[in-house]
Amino acid sequence: MPWNSTRASSMATKDHRLLHHQNSKRNFSLFPLLSLLCFASIFLALSLFRKASIPLHSRGISRFRSDPNAALQSCDFSDGTWIYDPDAPPQRYDSTCKEIFKGWNCIASNKSNARELIKWKWKPKQCDLPSFDPVRFLEKYRDTSIGFIGDSLNRNMFVSLFCTLKRVTGEVKKWRPVGSDRGFTFLHYNLTIAYHRTNLLARYGRWSANSNGGELESLGYKEGFRVDIDVPEGTWAEAPSFHDILIFNTGHWWWAPSKFDPLKSPMIFFENGHPVIPPLHPHVGLDKVLKHMVIYVEKRARPSTVKIFRTQSPRHFEGGDWDQGGSCQRLQPLLPEQVEELFSLKNNGTNVEARVVNQHLYKALEGSNFHILDITRMSELRADAHPSAAGGKKHDDCLHWCLPGVTDTWNDLFIAHLNFKVRN
Numbered sequence: 001m002p003w004n005s006t007r008a009s010s011m012a013t014k015d016h017r018l019l020h021h022q023n024s025k026r027n028f029s030l031f032p033l034l035s036l037l038c039f040a041s042i043f044l045a046l047s048l049f050r051k052a053s054i055p056l057h058s059r060g061i062s063r064f065r066s067d068p069n070a071a072l073q074s075c076d077f078s079d080g081t082w083i084y085d086p087d088a089p090p091q092r093y094d095s096t097c098k099e100i101f102k103g104w105n106c107i108a109s110n111k112s113n114a115r116e117l118i119k120w121k122w123k124p125k126q127c128d129l130p131s132f133d134p135v136r137f138l139e140k141y142r143d144t145s146i147g148f149i150g151d152s153l154n155r156n157m158f159v160s161l162f163c164t165l166k167r168v169t170g171e172v173k174k175w176r177p178v179g180s181d182r183g184f185t186f187l188h189y190n191l192t193i194a195y196h197r198t199n200l201l202a203r204y205g206r207w208s209a210n211s212n213g214g215e216l217e218s219l220g221y222k223e224g225f226r227v228d229i230d231v232p233e234g235t236w237a238e239a240p241s242f243h244d245i246l247i248f249n250t251g252h253w254w255w256a257p258s259k260f261d262p263l264k265s266p267m268i269f270f271e272n273g274h275p276v277i278p279p280l281h282p283h284v285g286l287d288k289v290l291k292h293m294v295i296y297v298e299k300r301a302r303p304s305t306v307k308i309f310r311t312q313s314p315r316h317f318e319g320g321d322w323d324q325g326g327s328c329q330r331l332q333p334l335l336p337e338q339v340e341e342l343f344s345l346k347n348n349g350t351n352v353e354a355r356v357v358n359q360h361l362y363k364a365l366e367g368s369n370f371h372i373l374d375i376t377r378m379s380e381l382r383a384d385a386h387p388s389a390a391g392g393k394k395h396d397d398c399l400h401w402c403l404p405g406v407t408d409t410w411n412d413l414f415i416a417h418l419n420f421k422v423r424n
C-alpha cells in the first residue's frame, strides 16, 4: 500500500531508545496471568452458583454487581492489556485457510514470531473478554448476513472471521452479494459473510482537465481524483439494504499521498455533481464524506440493521515510513509509554494518522445510531503482529496484520459487542 512521508528520520533515534526498554518485558507476564486465572475461576464459580439458584430477574438490584452479564454489558472491552499465556489454546485456524492472502500468512512465510502472536491474550480492565465460540456464534446468528465494508484492513478482519468459522463447519458456498468482492454462506446455518471493497466509502475516479476549461481548470487543476462526497461507491451502495449487520471502516487511503498526491493527483471533491469551490482539504473532505455516508446508511438500512463503525487500525512503521525503509521488527507488544511515543498527536510521528482518523470518526458518528468498535487502543500495542518482511515484499508491511493474529481479537470484540451491547 502506498505511503509517503518525510517526517520519519527523527523517529530512528527514538526507536533505538524504545528497543532497549523492550527486553525486561517477559519477566512480569506471569503475575497478570495468575490473576487472570484467579479471576476466571471466581467468575466460573459465580456462574455455576447462580445457575443452581434463583433465576436472574427475580434477584434484587442489589445483586446487580454479581451478575456477569451486567458486568459484560457495562465493560469497556477496548481498554485493557495483552497478557502472555504460554499455554494459550491452539490457534483457532491455521495457515492452510485458503482465504489468507499470501502476504498475511506469517506462519507459512516463516515469520519468526508467527506462532507467538496468538499467545498474547487481550484482557479488558473491567471484565474478561468472553472467548469466541464459533459454533455458538453460527447458531445464534443463523439466517443472518454480515457485510464488511471498507479497505484491505476490513478484509483482513473478514478473512479472520471466515477462517474461524470454516474450521468448525465445512459446508460453505461461495456467494457474492451485489457489489461485493467476495462472500460465503455457511450452508448449515445460512449465515453469510461478505466483503465489500471500498477505499474512501465515497465514489471516486480519475479526473483530468477539460480543454474547454471550467472552474477547476481556471484554478490550475490538471490531473487528480474526483471524489463525489455524496455518492457511495458502487461496491457497497446496495449493501445496507440486504445485510443484517454492517461493519464499516475507512481511513488509510485518506493519508496515502503516493496515490492522492496533493500536487500531482489531488483529491478534488464534488457535491451534487459539481466541484466544491473553493476546493476542500482532504481532512474536510473526509468529514463531509463521513457525514453523507452515515446519512445514506441510516436511510437505506432497515431499522433492525446493526450498524458498526470500526476505528482506525494503527500502522507501526519505525525508522521511516513504508517507502523510506521503515520497518516493524519487534517481537513483543509495546509498553504503554512506547505507544504514546509512537502515536500521540503531540509527537506527530510517522503513524500519527491512526488517532487523527479517529478524531474525524468520533465527530462524524456523534448523534448517529452507529456503534463504534474501538480496536485502535488494543492494536496500538501490537507492533509485533504485522507481517513485516515476511512473504518477501519489496517494502515491509507494517500496515496489515498476520493471520492468525490481532484481527482475531478484533472479531472477539466485535462479537462480544454484538452479544452484550447490541442485543441487550
Ligand SMILES: *[C@@H]1O[C@H](CO)[C@@H](O)[C@H](O)[C@H]1NC(C)=O
Pocket (backbone or CB within 6 Å): 006, 007, 348
Ligand atoms: C505533522 O507533521 C507533518 C509532516 O512533517 C506536517 O506536515 C504537519 O504540519 C505536522 N502537524 C502538526 C499538527 O504539527
Ligand SMILES: *[C@@H]1O[C@H](CO)[C@@H](O)[C@H](O)[C@H]1NC(C)=O
Pocket (backbone or CB within 6 Å): 108, 109, 110, 391
Ligand atoms: C518456510 O520453512 C519451510 C520449512 O523449513 C520451508 O519449506 C518453506 O519453503 C519456507 N517458506 C518460505 C516462504 O520461506
Ligand SMILES: *[C@@H]1O[C@H](CO)[C@@H](O)[C@H](O)[C@H]1NC(C)=O
Pocket (backbone or CB within 6 Å): 142, 143, 144, 145, 190, 192
Ligand atoms: C437465509 O438468510 C437470509 C438472510 O441472510 C434470509 O433472508 C433468508 O430468508 C434465509 N433463508 C432461509 C431459507 O431461511
